[in-house]
Amino acid sequence: MSIRSYGGQSVEVNDEGFLLDQASWTPAMAEAIAEETGLAPLTEKHWKVIAFCREDAAREGQAPGLRRIAKLSGVDMKELYKLFPKGPGKLAARISGLPKPTSCV
Amino acid sequence: MKNLSIIGAGAAGTMVANHLRRELSADWILTVIDPAPEHLYQPGLLFLPFGARDEAKIRRRRGRTLGRGVQWIQRPVQLVDPDKRKVMLEGAESVSYDLLVIASGSHVRPEETPGLMGSEWRRSIHDFYTLEGALKLREALTEFRGGRIVLNVAEMPIKCPVAPMEWLFLADAFFRKRGIRDRVELIYVTPLDGAFTKPVCNVRLSHMLKQKGIHLETEFGLAEVDPDGQKLVSYDERHVQYDLLVSIPVHKGAEFIGASGLGNDMNFIPTDKHTLRVKGQDHIFALGDATDLPSSKAGSVAHFQSGVLTRNIMRAIRGQSLLMDFDGHANCFIETGFGKALLIDFNYDVQPLPGKFPVPGFGPFTLLGESRVNHLGKLAFRWLYWNFLMPARQLPISDQMSMAGKQVVTEEEMMKAAV
Ligand SMILES: Cc1cc2nc3c(=O)[nH]c(=O)nc-3n(C[C@H](O)[C@H](O)[C@H](O)COP(=O)(O)OP(=O)(O)OC[C@H]3O[C@@H](n4cnc5c(N)ncnc54)[C@H](O)[C@@H]3O)c2cc1C
Numbered sequence: 001m002s003i004r005s006y007g008g009q010s011v012e013v014n015d016e017g018f019l020l021d022q023a024s025w026t027p028a029m030a031e032a033i034a035e036e037t038g039l040a041p042l043t044e045k046h047w048k049v050i051a052f053c054r055e056d057a058a059r060e061g062q063a064p065g066l067r068r069i070a071k072l073s074g075v076d077m078k079e080l081y082k083l084f085p086k087g088p089g090k091l092a093a094r095i096s097g098l099p100k101p102t103s104c105v
Numbered sequence: 106m107k108n109l110s111i112i113g114a115g116a117a118g119t120m121v122a123n124h125l126r127r128e129l130s131a132d133w134i135l136t137v138i139d140p141a142p143e144h145l146y147q148p149g150l151l152f153l154p155f156g157a158r159d160e161a162k163i164r165r166r167r168g169r170t171l172g173r174g175v176q177w178i179q180r181p182v183q184l185v186d187p188d189k190r191k192v193m194l195e196g197a198e199s200v201s202y203d204l205l206v207i208a209s210g211s212h213v214r215p216e217e218t219p220g221l222m223g224s225e226w227r228r229s230i231h232d233f234y235t236l237e238g239a240l241k242l243r244e245a246l247t248e249f250r251g252g253r254i255v256l257n258v259a260e261m262p263i264k265c266p267v268a269p270m271e272w273l274f275l276a277d278a279f280f281r282k283r284g285i286r287d288r289v290e291l292i293y294v295t296p297l298d299g300a301f302t303k304p305v306c307n308v309r310l311s312h313m314l315k316q317k318g319i320h321l322e323t324e325f326g327l328a329e330v331d332p333d334g335q336k337l338v339s340y341d342e343r344h345v346q347y348d349l350l351v352s353i354p355v356h357k358g359a360e361f362i363g364a365s366g367l368g369n370d371m372n373f374i375p376t377d378k379h380t381l382r383v384k385g386q387d388h389i390f391a392l393g394d395a396t397d398l399p400s401s402k403a404g405s406v407a408h409f410q411s412g413v414l415t416r417n418i419m420r421a422i423r424g425q426s427l428l429m430d431f432d433g434h435a436n437c438f439i440e441t442g443f444g445k446a447l448l449i450d451f452n453y454d455v456q457p458l459p460g461k462f463p464v465p466g467f468g469p470f471t472l473l474g475e476s477r478v479n480h481l482g483k484l485a486f487r488w489l490y491w492n493f494l495m496p497a498r499q500l501p502i503s504d505q506m507s508m509a510g511k512q513v514v515t516e517e518e519m520m521k522a523a524v
Contacts, residue, residue: 086324086341
């Protein structure tokens with residue numbers, strides 16, 4: 001566990017950089033995490049995925065896995081890998097201020 | 106009379122049935138529903154490709170594994186109707202329940218990946234997570250004279266997440282013993298960002314892969330297999346060439362779970378991680394590989410869960426609150442080749458650490474270190490499985506993980522120790 005400053009706000013994150021409190025997330029924080037992970041600037045497509053992840057997590061009580069994002073967000077798998085290179089499920093969750101999806105465990 | 110039904114009599118369902126028969130009063134009818142005539146000891150599949158000839162010892166007629174007082178209906182379940190508390194079977198019959206346990210496991214679905222199941226399936230493309238696949242791969246390895254073998258995990262979660270690495274360690278030993286290791290390239294292609302998800306154990310296993318000359322390709326999201334060009338293609342357009350592909354295909358829960366609206370996108374059942382009750386369902390519990398829990402899909406996990414689940418079913422019957430006792434405990438031997446193995450013991454919160462198990466300072470098993478005794482433990486596990494675990498006899502290991510005998514180390518310390 002450690003404290004990081006994102007978008008002018010101090011937040012607690014776990015060893016892998018995921019926010020501990022998903023309620024403390026703000027869009028400015030997403031930009032800052034994107035900066036740190038080399039994704040900035042976030043495009044409209046990124047925001048579409050982030051919005052889906054936030055809404056889905058609020059509804060379902062857990063971060064959506066990659067398969068679910070590809071199926072329901074309107075952004076397909078190939079594009080998800082372009083937008084969030086390497087591990088898109090993990091990266092999208094982290095930028096959206098959500099815990100690591102369980103399918104990655 | 107009241108009815109308790111269990112869907113699936115694999116490792117988890119069998120243990121729960123045999124536990125519950127001793128606990129439930131005589132006014133409960135206990136029924137298991139499973140279409141398969143035999144129970145397969147799946148950990149035994151790992152050794153078949155390398156010439157083990159013990160097929161007969163890893164399967165048992167299901168009737169032999171279920172204790173007296175357990176009824177068995179040999180039919181597949183098609184649907185669960187939680188509102189009517191009914192299980193629909195193939196052929197329009199149904200079973201009513203007061204309480205239901207779902208233990209229908211996790212199953213490989215090669216048809217989910219384009220190209221995997223075409224004309225090359227079981228020719229240059231193999232799997233070992235099914236009996237048929239493991240036997241076919243045994244033939245393929247006997248004939249293999251050299252070239253590149255790629256082991257690919259298509260997508261997480263899979264059952265027994267250490268089995269792919271064990272397979273590679275055993276392949277390394279197999280080809281060394283045959284004197285052709287220098288003609289065989291071994292490559293591990295995984296969607297994960299390392300050999301294993303938990304950091305300290307990852308350091309240990311990555312180091313071992315390197316020592317054995319096994320190449321690691323990480324964060325590979327498999328889009329398709331090109332069976333004619335003999336290559337794997339990822340979503341970010343990386344290509345990995347193979348001569349022989351050993352695939353761990355996409356895993357999903359049973360179809361009826363999706364059809365009944367009880368599952369997530371992969372048909373795994375959203376389950377309370379400590380009580381094992383299905384979320385939003387008062388009368389349904391789930392355990393084993395069928396759940397969506399962030400614990401490993403392993404027989405040892407199903408064993409620890411079966412104790413917790415039995416206690417919670419008895420509490421639910423008596424109208425008591427459920428215990429939050431399941432801690433994600435897993436205990437897995439990892440075969441490393443040449444008659445040695447590692448042992449890991451961990452839970453939701455504590456990653457695998459070095460030490461001794463189960464007696465602190467003594468063992469006889471070594472945690473996160475290779476030993477011959479660990480290997481003997483892995484081999485003895487089959488006997489233990491049929492004679493102790495499945496009949497649900499008491500073992501001297503508690504369901505919850507213990508810190509006794511474990512050394513708390515960091516990833517960095519482990520790295521230093523590895524070099
Ligand atoms: C190669 C390999 C190696 C492994 N090694 C290890 C190891 O070393 N250690 C370890 O702890 N674990 C290991 N495992 C994992 C272990 O085998 C599983 O975790 C364990 O079997 C899970 O038990 P389960 O009861 O949940 O599922 P299963 O044992 O798979 O049983 C599921 C049952 O449900 C039944 N079923 C399916 N669909 C329906 C339906 N529609 N209606 C009714 N019944 C249905 C099936 O017929 C089956 O009998 C290994 C697995 C594999 C494949």
